[in-house]
Amino acid sequence: MNSKMRYRAIVEHLKSVGVIKTQKELGIRMGYTNESAFSQVINGSVPTPKDFIVKIKEFIPNLNEGWLLTGTGEMLVNKKSNSS
Numbered sequence: 001m002n003s004k005m006r007y008r009a010i011v012e013h014l015k016s017v018g019v020i021k022t023q024k025e026l027g028i029r030m031g032y033t034n035e036s037a038f039s040q041v042i043n044g045s046v047p048t049p050k051d052f053i054v055k056i057k058e059f060i061p062n063l064n065e066g067w068l069l070t071g072t073g074e075m076l077v078n079k080k081s082n083s084s
Helices: 005-015 024-031 035-042 053-061 067-068
Strands: none
Touching: 005 024, 005 035, 005 067, 024 035, 053 067
């Protein structure tokens, strides 16, 4: 799965769990003032910004960064609480 497909999977996941309704909404909430600029990132037309992972993790805290970067593993990781 290439980065374009992974980014689209993230958008679809966020839509399916009700966090966002549209890709445009995600872009706005991530701080993109230009819809086209965010779309270019999602479509792989421009290099991924350095802060993209940090911003996406605000919406999906259990996002597997390895999966996002390389496609290895699962999109989400199961974080277990170690609190007593």
